[in-house]
Amino acid sequence: MLILAGLGFSSGLPLALTGSTLQAWLVTEGVDIRLIGAFSLVSLPYSIKALWSPVMDRFVPPFMGRRRGWILICQLLLACSLIAMAFLSPSRFITLLAVLAFFTAFFSASQDIAFDAYRTDVVSENEQGTGAAASVMGYRIAMLVSGAFAMVLSDHIPWKAVYILMGTMMILCCILTLTAPEPAEAQSIPRTLKDAIYLPLKDYFSRPRALPILLFIVCFKLGDALAGAMTTPFLMDLGFSRSDIGLVYKTLGLASTLLGAMAGGALTARLGLYRSLWIFALFQAVSNFSFVLLALVGKSYFLMIGTVIFENTTGGMGTAGFIAYLMSLCNPAFTATQYALLSSLTAVTRVMSGVPSGFMVASMGWAKYFLVTVAGAIPAILLLPAVVPPAVADHQRR
Known part of the structure; x- marks a missing residue:
């Protein structure tokens, strides 16, 4: 360990x-x-x-x-x-x-x-x-x-x-x-590179709703990714020093994320995967309003701390439920390749949302930009009923 x-x-x-x-x-x-x-x-x-x-x-x-x-x-x-x-x-x-x-x-x-x-x-x-x-x-x-x-x-x-x-x-x-x-008993090595590529993909795409699920995975963290792409430049632009950001945003944010992850795991076990994902998706959308408020008020240590705690706690909750969802999608026979595929898709949103973020801030300002990040959480909420029917999610959880 x-x-x-x-x-x-x-x-x-x-x-x-x-x-x-x-x-x-x-x-x-x-x-x-x-x-x-x-x-x-x-x-x-x-x-x-x-x-x-x-x-x-x-x-x-x-x-x-x-x-x-x-x-x-x-x-x-x-x-x-x-x-x-x-x-x-x-x-x-x-x-x-x-x-x-x-x-x-x-x-x-x-x-x-x-x-x-x-x-x-x-x-x-x-x-x-x-x-x-x-x-x-x-x-x-x-x-x-x-x-x-x-x-x-x-x-x-x-x-x-x-x-x-x-x-x-x-x-x-x-x-x-x-x-x-x-590892004492490593998994058997695929006989050919073709087998290592083809069999895990064949298994996944033979399932119903395979493509909508991939779209949901890309969208679930869209709002968080848009906000996270510009958080550090935003705080520095408001006048917070690098030490402020390091001590408050990074340290306190990390602690809040860990607490949120533990709370998310507990809620997932208690409420079930499907209902928990609804709660986490809504919390992630609401939490980005705190950035809008901070942008309107300006430099305020009290509001910055509250924003950091709120946003990172809800983000940690969403991450815990989302990881549980990804694990539920993996076939034990192909866990390594399938999890790599699904987890890499979660990074697509983080990477691609950052590309236009600087241009968006330059054209609309911080407050309107963070309002856009709130709207970024809506596609995943709309996809939830299609990709995780309650009976399937509860069966997977059990």
């Missing part, structure tokens, strides 16, 4: 370094807000990681086995790319920095594929809940380190030193991979 927590840390560390922390670095260097919004494209590999997940199932590295071997390769590449990013000034090498950030996201998404498969293989059936909790704990701590800690640290040392430190941490994560046990 300690190994799973450590590998969860390794999995979560790069995310903010190509997302919100990188945005803060670009804002500090005076990069245009429209270009900052377009930088969301560097996270595209998280959305399309299912495309190469069969390759990592089919081929085995010549050392340390199929799971640990791929994890170690990705960790070493991540350490190199993060340290290389440290030596590029956004004001002088913006294109090269974007390319390196893209490859960092690619290596990170690949590590996620290998780690998800490793966690599935290494724990027994009665350890799955504990193993998931251990890895989530490590993942969230890593997000705190590369988000809040990095933001606060950047107020005191250069951004170059911050990214070198993060790359060094990734090197240390390699030690955990070297000491991790290889």
Whole structure:
């Protein structure tokens, strides 16, 4: 379980370094807000990681086995790319920095594929809940380190030193991979790459409502993604310092997300998956109104704290219910590839919504922009009756 927590840390560390922390670095260097919004494209590999997940199932590295071997390769590449990013000034090498950030996201998404498969293989059936909790704990701590800690640290040392430190941490994560046990009974390796690609897809698309379900997965976090794409530039534009954002938005937001996730899990168990998804979808829509209010009032620490708590708590609740829904869709025979496919679709919304976000803010202002994020939650609510009939959801929950 300690190994799973450590590998969860390794999995979560790069995310903010190509997302919100990188945005803060670009804002500090005076990069245009429209270009900052377009930088969301560097996270595209998280959305399309299912495309190469069969390759990592089919081929085995010549050392340390199929799971640990791929994890170690990705960790070493991540350490190199993060340290290389440290030596590029956004004001002088913006294109090269974007390319390196893209490859960092690619290596990170690949590590996620290998780690998800490793966690599935290494724990027994009665350890799955504990193993998931251990890895989530490590993942969230890593997000705190590369988000809040990095933001606060950047107020005191250069951004170059911050990214070198993060790359060094990734090197240390390699030690955990070297000491991790290889799964005693790994899943059978597909005979051909064609089998690794075709059979999981055939199983999924033979189901009723397969395409509407995919559309629902893309839309469920649309409102959250639109708000999250511009949250850091929004708070900085209101006059909050990077330390304010790191200590309040990142730290308090993370704690609120964890509390929301626990509450979401409890509600899902008590009310059932279908009814819970209705509640979570509505809460996510309502929570974005707090950003509208903050945009109208201006800089207010009290309102900022309330907004952070409300938005992250409801977001955590939605995430807990949504993960339960994704798990209910997976065939145990193809969990690794199918979960990679479905989870990568959840990232499509986050990545693609960030592209026009800077242009939207520039043309309509913050208050109207966050009203649009409220409307972004409506498509998923409209799709819910079609993709999760009550009888099916309750049967899956039992």
